[in-house]
Amino acid sequence: MKKRVLLTLLITSGIITSLSACAEKTVPTVSDETVTTEYISTTVPIPDGPVGIVASTDNNYSEDTTAEAVMPAVTDETSSQITSETTSETVMEVKNNKGIETINGITYIDGVLIVNKTYSLPKDYNPGVDATAESAFKKMQSAAASEGLNIYISSGFRSYDYQSGLYERYAQRDGYAAADRYSARPGHSEHQTGLAFDLNSIDDSFADTREGKWVAENCHKYGFIIRYPKGKEEITGYMYESWHIRYLGVDMATKVYESGKTLEEYFGITSEYDE
Numbered sequence: 658m659k660k661r662v663l664l665t666l667l668i669t670s671g672i673i674t675s676l677s678a679c680a681e682k683t684v685p686t687v688s689d690e691t692v693t694t695e696y697i698s699t700t701v702p703i704p705d706g707p708v709g710i711v712a713s714t715d716n717n718y719s720e721d722t723t724a725e726a727v728m729p730a731v732t733d734e735t736s737s738q739i740t741s742e743t744t745s746e747t748v749m750e751v752k753n754n755k756g757i758e759t760i761n762g763i764t765y766i767d768g769v770l771i772v773n774k775t776y777s778l779p780k781d782y783n784p785g786v787d788a789t790a791e792s793a794f795k796k797m798q799s800a801a802a803s804e805g806l807n808i809y810i811s812s813g814f815r816s817y818d819y820q821s822g823l824y825e826r827y828a829q830r831d832g833y834a835a836a837d838r839y840s841a842r843p844g845h846s847e848h849q850t851g852l853a854f855d856l857n858s859i860d861d862s863f864a865d866t867r868e869g870k871w872v873a874e875n876c877h878k879y880g881f882i883i884r885y886p887k888g889k890e891e892i893t894g895y896m897y898e899s900w901h902i903r904y905l906g907v908d909m910a911t912k913v914y915e916s917g918k919t920l921e922e923y924f925g926i927t928s929e930y931d932e
Contacts, residue, residue: 766924769905770850773921773928774894777844778817786814787851790880790904794854797872797879806868811900812855815848839896842930847884852904864899873899877914880907889919894928 756767762779764771772778794810801808815823821843827836847853856863856872863869864887873883884903885895903920905913913923921928 766926767909769909769920769924770852771920771924771926772845772847772850773926774841774845774930775927778846778849780817780844782849783816784814784851787904790852790854793880793904797876797881800875800879801868801871804871806871808856808868808872810854811857811859812848813853814851815846817843817849820844820846820849837894837930838890839898841895845930847901847903853884854902854904855898856900856902859900861897861899864897869899872902876902877910878907880904880910882910882913882920884920886919889922892921892928893919894930 756765758765763782764776798808820841824836824840824842827840830836841847848855857866857868864873872881876882881902881904883899884901885893885898887897887899890896904910905920913920916923
């Protein structure tokens with residue numbers, strides 16, 4: 658009997674002791690300050706993505722109309738860079754609008770080979786007479802002949818070296834300033850392209866002949882233009898040459914002819930030597 662009472666007392670005592678131990682384990686109080694501090698200190702990595710775009714959990718990007726893109730401060734230095742870059746891009750746009758491109762030192766605008774006082778040809782560019790231009794001239798010559806007119810090529814392709822000697826002779830005779838008005842410096846002559854022809858008498862009298870008038874009115878139908886029109890010396894850089902025709906192809910020649918502009922005006926380019 659005594660043993661049972663003693664066992665009961667021991668069990669009861671153990672239960673009470675366990676309950677006391679549990680009661681001593683207190684849960685720490687979570688204050689507002691603790692919560693705030695832990696939230697702020699938590700770093701959430703920002704996914705890589707375009708500026709102004711928020712990355713969603715499924716890695717698809719959607720436009721964020723409320724996000725504020727952080728832009729770098731614009732200092733005098735960065736302002737200068739921005740202006741410079743903008744100007745450069747603008748120039749490129751202008752060039753692209755004109756279709757200017759240079760291939761192996763040769764300038765083309767919308768596919769048309771350009772040579773004048775601003776744009777030159779390499780010394781070793783030596784294509785000879787262009788076969789397409791020559792064929793077109795023969796058709797024009799035949800058409801003129803059917804009307805009783807005689808047109809012929811007096812000067813066609815000229816190499817760089819030939820033009821150099823020709824220009825120097827003119828310059829020695831009339832002076833360089835005068836020569837620049839009617840003769841191209843080497844590398845700047847359309848004759849070097851093989852696309853330009855001087856017709857018949859190669860002088861001012863040609864304009865008043867039947868042939869000269871017919872060429873002026875009809876050469877565009879065969880792909881040619883009067884390259885240096887009357888009254889346009891300040892634009893083309895050369896005196897009026899009624900005898901000098903340049904092959905562009907029928908479509909382009911017709912457009913230039915109908916515009917009433919020189920090739921420089923049509924493409925919006927200059928013709929000036931760098932001096």
